[in-house]
Amino acid sequence: MQNGSQEQKSNRDTQSSRRSVLKGSLVAIGMGGSLSGVAAGKGGKGKKGGGNGGETGYAGAGPYDPAGEGECSDGYKSQVFSLWAGQDNDAGTVTLSSDKDNIYVTYDTNESADLKEVHVDIYSTADAVPDKRPAPGQADYKAENLYSDAYTVTVPFADLGETVECGDDYYVIAHTALASDDGRDNDEDADSDLSNDGETAYAGGSKSALEDGKGAWFYVAEYTIVCCLHDIKGSVYTDTDSSGSFDEDESGWGGITVTLEDDAGNVVATTTTNTDGTYTFGDIPGGEDYSVVVATPDDYVGTQNSGGYEITDLDADLTGVDFGYTEQADTDFTYNVEADYKQETGNIKFESTSEPALGEDGRSETDTFTFTAGSEDSELTVETKNQDTVSEMITPGETVTMSNGFDVTWDSITGNNDGTYTYEFTVTSDADNTTGALSYVAFDTDAPEGSISA
Known part of the structure; x- marks a missing residue:
């Protein structure tokens, strides 16, 4: 496995507007593990039958699809692109995702061949995308001799000179060279038709190439940072009538500590209620389970959500997450x-x-x-x-x-x-x-x- 480096960068011409990964790290998790990157292969003549092994073509010559929506995780939504081999053979998917620190490029083949090599370049503007297909071997992120069904490349925002911002666009050339595993691992593609053996493949959500139709084909995946961050709001109040609801004539309770926990009970955030009893947890990552918890004040008993408020798969802003307490009377039971x-x-x-x-x-x-x-x-x-x-x-x-x-x-x-x-x-x-x-x-x-x- 090799990482992009300053030395590699100095050995080739670059555009000044390009946001290249200079210090990027590539994470490989073994055969069938999680990888990031794009695999590219050599150009050549196509072959009849199931694939276009080594075929040279033009951008957009084959089918391409817009990004499909993935899932929210760590506060950001992933996007899924088809992985096209030889321009128009379905070879699997490439999922682009992010958190607050990194962009992740995850390849997942459909068992028509293994990932032999992956190569990734990322640009922050459409104008920075080159007219001609970049040489895969000079990609800022690359990994070789993988022979795996899945792989994830990790690209830090810091290495792009960026910080994560909702709505930002990135243009990803995700290339892979596909090959038979030749008995290197035990996956099912050893028994398949291996229709994509020897193909070069790109993730396609948009396309880019020479306008005059000359040059080797390639696709570009346009990835938009979609944030899944939500607010959780509520009040802590004195429930004077023990009704279990915050009535207009009841008062909020300031200075009370409110805790947000994840599904494992770990503290995600804490806050203190305002003088009117209100509180807010802002920009909480969606797609996760949480609990909002308030410790029962001394000499009081809970009337609303005293055991905590459970949130399953946070997918929108929440309001009205209230906690009511009433004073505990000194009672002799007979x-x-x-x-x-x-x-x-x-x-x-x-x-x-x-x-x-x-x-x-x-x-x-x-x-x-x-x-x-x-x-x-x-x-x-x-x-x-x-x-x-x-x-x-x-x-x-x-x-x-x-x-x-x-x-x-x-x-x-x-x-x-x-x-x-x-x-x-x-x-x-x-x-x-x-x-x-x-x-x-x-x-x-x-x-x-x-x-x-x-």
């Missing part, structure tokens, strides 16, 4: 005790008689439940009830998450030196106001009948 409530030996139920109950209106709250029994259990069944009744097995020191929105922790079991044991549990409600409050919590023990008290 639960009456009923033993043998199931008419079964050794069961005890704590049933709410207070309003609100634990977890009312989406509050995340904790209460402690203690009872004494005449046996020492190593496990028992706990049951919680709101809209749904859920039972789980629990052991000492364990916390179980009930599917109806409660965490139950078996805090301790202590012997009382009189043949009885004291059990202590805590129950914590989630901050989701749709799951409802704790109607009752019950424990199924092995204690003898009549031996339970609370």
Whole structure:
């Protein structure tokens, strides 16, 4: 693999308007890996049948297509061009993409032949594109002896004397020389018709050559930097009526930290709300998944998006990503005790008689439940009830998450030196106001009948 260099540059004439890659690096990731570049081959007479091996022709003599839209990644949209062998044989695609630092030229053949060599030149204006086909071997970016189905060339904007700007156009001569792999790798083109074996190929989205129709053919791919950058906006507010929506008579909350995370939980950006509670994350790359997160302030409970706001495949500006909080009241919860409530030996139920109950209106709250029994259990069944009744097995020191929105922790079991044991549990409600409050919590023990008290 070879890189373009200053020495190569000095050995050939260049146009002053050309933005050449002088220090460019070429990234090759093995057979079938990711590559950047253009492959070029020698001119010659065409051959009958499936291809135009080594054919010399004129720009535009064969079909060419406008760029097809690719996908947004790292904030920029890729463009896909056909890779034409011998002017009009389909040999695969070349995808041009970018991030804030580089342009990537990615070849992907259709198994009619391998990439033997790739050569890439890039120009920042249409006028800088040469009239005659550049000699492939003098390309600023090149790689040889590849024999691979795919390859990506990396061209830094810094080496072009450029910085990435939305809407900028670049003109890419992406050439490759195609060949049979001759057993060098194990891909499927070894068994295909190899119709493009020995061909020279260019990525074509536009065309360029001598106006009088003389000279070797070549195509030029016109690549426009299309930015996929979006804003995410919202507010943090005091939800005085616990309605879960930002009403006109409610106030925004300034000075609150808002965090944007990627789908792996890594922090992408942080910001602080303005005095009116508003915040903005600007120029966020599209095509990715994100979460907007706000830590619940002390002595408050969340009423809107308290668990975070999930964004899947960001593809537009977002507004109204709001977070509501209401002050947590100091509430004493009252639960009456009923033993043998199931008419079964050794069961005890704590049933709410207070309003609100634990977890009312989406509050995340904790209460402690203690009872004494005449046996020492190593496990028992706990049951919680709101809209749904859920039972789980629990052991000492364990916390179980009930599917109806409660965490139950078996805090301790202590012997009382009189043949009885004291059990202590805590129950914590989630901050989701749709799951409802704790109607009752019950424990199924092995204690003898009549031996339970609370």
